[in-house]
Structure formats: structure tokens, C-alpha cells
Amino acid sequence: MPTAPDSARPALPYYPALTGLRAVAAYLVFMHHFRPADCPAWYERLTGQLYVGVSLFFVLSGFVIATRYQGGVHLTRPWWRGYLWRRVARIYPVYFLLNGWALVQQLFPILPGQWANKLLLIFISQSLLRGFSNTLLYVGLPQGWSLTVEECFYFTAPLLLLWQKRWRGAPLAFALLMLAIGLALTALCSGRPALHGLFGSYKALFYYTFFGRVLEFVLGVLLARWWAGRPAATPAVSRWPWRTLGGAALLLLAVGLLYWVNSPVDFYQGPRYPAATLLNNVLFPLGAVLLLAGLLAERSWLRGLLATSLAQALGRSSYFFYLLHVSVFSVWWHDTFGWGRHIGAQFLATVLLAWLGYQLLEEPLRRWVLARTLGRASSPD
Helix, strand or coil, X not given: CCCCCHHHCCCCCCCHHHHHHHHHHHHHHHHHHCXXXXXXXXXXXXXXXXXXXXXXXXXXXXXXXXXXXXXXXXXXXXXXXXXXXXXXXXXXXXXHHHHHHHHHHHHCCCCCCCHXXXXXXXXXXXXXXXXXXXXXXXXXXXXXXXXXXXXXXXHHHHHHHHHHHHCCCHHHHHHHHHHHHHHHHHHHHCCCHHHXXXXXXXXXXXXXXXXXXXXXXXXXXXXXXXXXXXXXXXXXXXXXXXXXXXXXXXXXXXXXXXXHHCCCEECCCEECCHHHHHHHHHHHHHHHHHHHHHHHHECCHHHHHHCCHHHHHHHHCHHHHHHHHCCHHHHHHHHHHCCCCCHHHHHHHHHHHHHHHHHHHHHHHHHHHHHHHCCCCCCCC
């Protein structure tokens, strides 16, 4: 089978510190979901704000996709084929397996008269459509809603990058356009029970959908444009890590303000207070962008730590970790040991299983999908 054209898979530099940062983002989400049963109130309140790890993922995704494809988008069938298969191969095979395992636990056995309903739920979950409904978000792996957000960005990113090539104001205009579409869909669909939560509320729009979270991706795209546009003579690493320190300070400020606001997070709606939404969707991503700029352009102890071999291994397996940390495994752990018991051991076990899962499942499946869709000569993605 012929491979996709080179323009669909340009060779790009590898940024080790950003790979290590992926592990940090995943571990923040773990800490948000699991805490010791006897932890102090301040720790429970603090970890309750660490859903910001998902925002860090979104900013990273915007940067990575824009860095990889800006200047190389072509609206041709071969290009789209190569681009989309690479995105599918990266995200979907291991999701299909782990989410399918969770669906078996949730929905089986299927009783007579339930087949049509249960098969529809399985389809909505496995196809990632469930992320558009705030009542069906958690069918399968609960954290899978964020993959719907990611996939929406993947589908629209090439159009954004083409638009940006013609007009520098395109990223912010794109964010406003996506937000307007989301607001219009929510105005049209909310309050209609027959739609089963499809764009069911404005709070859910800003927490669970690409249309409300688009700014995080756009900030990553803008960072990629800045990084690509630096003069060739500019030193790759500066002496004073002001971006790293400023970004870290903004991130800590955002988490500190979230701790102070202490907004309840409704299961199907997201943060109850608008201030928490602004901090999560705007201030924290701005801090993430500044931190990423520092990790790219500056020498610092944090950059060195995130670029170690251990951090690289943890970063590469962070996607498997993210899918596994709330799954059949975590249910078994808490059924066996009790809720909130041996959280440290649970974390280490999840890290180990994620590393094995990356080595034995995620990466081999990605290569297998690419070999059978784009050919064996397909380059790494």
C-alpha cells in the first residue's frame, strides 16, 4: 500500500522535556481522582483542583500538532489520509481495548429487551461521540470525554493551520468561531430531554467540550508559531530562565486561586463557579504556555529533570497511564483494599502497568495500524 506523502509527516526535532511534562500532567489527574482516606482537609481541597492536568495536556497537544504540521498542510486526499490515520493510530487502538474492557464491566450481562439500548451506548462510547453529551460522558472509561475534545482538535487543526498561514490573526478568530458555534449549539439543544444531554448546558460546554476548551489548544498553536519563527541566530538556550520561573509562578497562582475559590465540580456539569472555569480555561493555560516556552528556550534544573531517561519513559507511557488510572484496574484495587487505601502503592502499580502497556500494547498496535494503512515505510509519528 503506498505511503502518505512526505509533507504529511515532516521530520521534526524532539523535545525531551515536553515528553517528561506529559507524565506530570497525567499524575496531577491521578492525584485529583485518588487521595488517601485519612488525608487532611487541606490536601483533599488542594488535590480537588488538580483537574488542571487535563488543561496541560490540551496545551501540549496544540503545540505538538502545530509544530508537526504548520507549513505542511495540503488539502488533498493522500495528505488527509496520512494525517488522520496517524492520529487514529496514536489514540484509538489502546482506547478501544481499555474502554471496551470497562464497558463489559458496566453494561454486561445484557438482559432481554436491553440490547438496542446497550449497543447504542457501546457505539456512542467507542466512537468517542459520548463527549458531546453531558449525561453520557462517563459511559466506559470516565476520563474518555477528554479524547472527544482531542479528536475535535485533530479534525480542525489542519484548517486552522492553513488559515494561520494566510492571516496571523487566525488562531484567535478560530477560537472565537468555535466558541460561537458551541454557544449556538448549546442554546439550540439544552433543555431538550430527547437529546440525552447533547450540548446540554453552558457549564458542561466550558468544561467538557472542544468548543469551550478551544483556547487551550490555540495557545499551544501560538506557542508553536513563536518557536518556529525565532531567528536562526537566536541561542537555543538562554542563561536566565525567566519564562520557566514565570510560567511556574502563574501555574501555582492559578492552582492557589482555585484552592481559594474551592468550586464544587458537578459530576455532569464541571466547576460550579464561573471563576473556577476562567482559572482553569484561561489563567492556567497561559501559565502552561509560558512554562513550555521556558522548557524550549531556557536551561534550567526543571528542563534537565524532565529530560532524564526515567522521565522520558514515564512520559511515553503517560497516555496509557491516563486511560488506566480510572479503569477496571482501579475498581479492582479499591474493591480489594478499600477506597482510599494504599494510594501510593496503587500509583506505583499503575505506573508499572502503564509502562508495560505502552511497550507491549500501545506502541506495537500503533505500528501495526500504520503498517496496514500507510505501509511499512511509514515514518514514526
